[in-house]
Amino acid sequence: MHGTIVGKFLSIFMGLVLLFNGISFGKPSDKIKITYNFANDTMGSAAGSITLEARFDGEYDLYWGDDDNDKLVFEAGKYDVTYSEFATVDVDDGKGTAEIQSFTAIPEGAESVLVYKNSTLKATQKLPENKITDNGDMLYRFGALSDLHYNRYYKTLGDDALATFPNALNFLDLCGVDFVGMTGDLSNKGERDAFENFHKTASKYDFPVYTCTGNHDVNGGLDADSWHEFINTGVYTDKKADGVVNVASNNLDFVYAPEAAKGDVFIFLSQTYWSYNHEDSRILADEQLDWLGEQLEKYKDRTVYLFMHTFLNNPVDGENLNMGEGNIENKAGVSYDLAFTWGTPDEVRFREYMHEYKNVVFFNGHSHWMYAMQKYNKNLNIADYNGEYATMVHVSSVSSPRSVKSDNSTKRTENNMKHSEGLLMTVYENRIVVNAVDFLTGQMLAYATYNIER
Numbered sequence: 001m002h003g004t005i006v007g008k009f010l011s012i013f014m015g016l017v018l019l020f021n022g023i024s025f026g027k028p029s030d031k032i033k034i035t036y037n038f039a040n041d042t043m044g045s046a047a048g049s050i051t052l053e054a055r056f057d058g059e060y061d062l063y064w065g066d067d068d069n070d071k072l073v074f075e076a077g078k079y080d081v082t083y084s085e086f087a088t089v090d091v092d093d094g095k096g097t098a099e100i101q102s103f104t105a106i107p108e109g110a111e112s113v114l115v116y117k118n119s120t121l122k123a124t125q126k127l128p129e130n131k132i133t134d135n136g137d138m139l140y141r142f143g144a145l146s147d148l149h150y151n152r153y154y155k156t157l158g159d160d161a162l163a164t165f166p167n168a169l170n171f172l173d174l175c176g177v178d179f180v181g182m183t184g185d186l187s188n189k190g191e192r193d194a195f196e197n198f199h200k201t202a203s204k205y206d207f208p209v210y211t212c213t214g215n216h217d218v219n220g221g222l223d224a225d226s227w228h229e230f231i232n233t234g235v236y237t238d239k240k241a242d243g244v245v246n247v248a249s250n251n252l253d254f255v256y257a258p259e260a261a262k263g264d265v266f267i268f269l270s271q272t273y274w275s276y277n278h279e280d281s282r283i284l285a286d287e288q289l290d291w292l293g294e295q296l297e298k299y300k301d302r303t304v305y306l307f308m309h310t311f312l313n314n315p316v317d318g319e320n321l322n323m324g325e326g327n328i329e330n331k332a333g334v335s336y337d338l339a340f341t342w343g344t345p346d347e348v349r350f351r352e353y354m355h356e357y358k359n360v361v362f363f364n365g366h367s368h369w370m371y372a373m374q375k376y377n378k379n380l381n382i383a384d385y386n387g388e389y390a391t392m393v394h395v396s397s398v399s400s401p402r403s404v405k406s407d408n409s410t411k412r413t414e415n416n417m418k419h420s421e422g423l424l425m426t427v428y429e430n431r432i433v434v435n436a437v438d439f440l441t442g443q444m445l446a447y448a449t450y451n452i453e454r
Helices: 161-174 192-202 224-230 286-298 345-356 371-376
Strands: 023-025 033-038 048-053 058-065 073-076 079-083 087-091 095-100 112-117 120-126 140-145 179-182 209-211 244-247 254-256 265-268 304-307 360-364 391-394 421-427 431-438 443-453
Touching: 033 112, 033 120, 048 087, 140 161, 161 192, 161 421, 179 304, 192 224, 209 265, 265 286, 286 345, 345 360, 371 443
Parallel strands: 079 443, 140 179, 179 209, 265 304, 304 360, 360 391
Antiparallel strands: 023 033, 033 048, 048 095, 058 087, 058 112, 073 079, 087 095, 112 120, 140 421, 244 254, 254 265, 421 431, 431 443
8 A cells, every 4th residue: 555645744754518518427415416518528638617516505626536436646656645626616506617627637547526525525426438547658757846946935944945845856756757847946036055055956866957047046147157057967068968959059048858758858948137017128038039949940840848937928819918827817906927028029039939839838937826826817827728829837836836815815925835836747648747736735736737638
């Protein structure tokens, strides 16, 4: 039997519309009726809506269950990691519905839907056979992290990053990742000791941890000497690490194509300016965009994972700019105000690349929004805007995921040492599975578990 990961710090210390439209099912418990309208007939896709009819009003949490109707768990080495709820239904006047985001995955091993109220199991139902997930053999795994921020967040134990970073890497190590990619903001103000602390932790693992810069790393100008001494070991030296196939002339941006990735390519594009929200704003140099265009064209027939710190505003004409991937806006108007500035020359070119090269999976961080904030914007965590753009994936913060308490909250809340979030990516021949993780609570976040078809 596997152990179960519980508690905030355990991993630190353990070193259809189509086929099933409108089908009602489930043996009622407390007279609960479940109707799952799947948006498609794709194996493993949870997209659609779930309606509950119940005698008692209130919130009902939906979990994935195994073949014994126990809550599904994820095997991380010798440990079993629990999945969170994948949706919550607010039943009012006997009925309620939850919409399931279009990318949402039914994890492997899930065979049933479990309905809980106040931590008590109220109803179960087996999934249709054609929905049960079988992704085949795994090709490789990698982690995606962001916004570590040494020297910025402190609780009783000191600099929080000294605990949250190894904790996250310990978890990813248990999961057998081949490497970890990060979208920057390792520091608060580009301090040398932040880069040194990063190196001290990352170098303890058998897998490489590669990153681009974020806006905080270039705050006041990048300390290039410290960056090259401590960050991306084996990238900037004459003798390149295995898999490093191209380093740009700025000696920052690079292409990583390890043998483990089976032909897939990773591009790390560093933000070189902190400049937002005016017509002359810029975060990327023209030479970087020239280089990026060359790499994207060269690898247009492969899966390309692009790591860059700052997210785009919503690229859909006429829609709220803040309601794109990477951001939210609640009814009180709280959002993150430092997106890639709409309409500036570098933003226009970058956005055009994301429109042209749909083989790209673009990872970005920056806003720190917790994955649960998806309830305010269905596109927060993942979006491709109806297939018109590359798939864009939000990477929450390792050290301080942010939240708003309600639609009417007028400020955002920092959650350092309460939550620590990132991604476990599992790649199969025809699919990429995105598992959002809370490394402190020791949970796979089922509401932020997604499929990317390829």
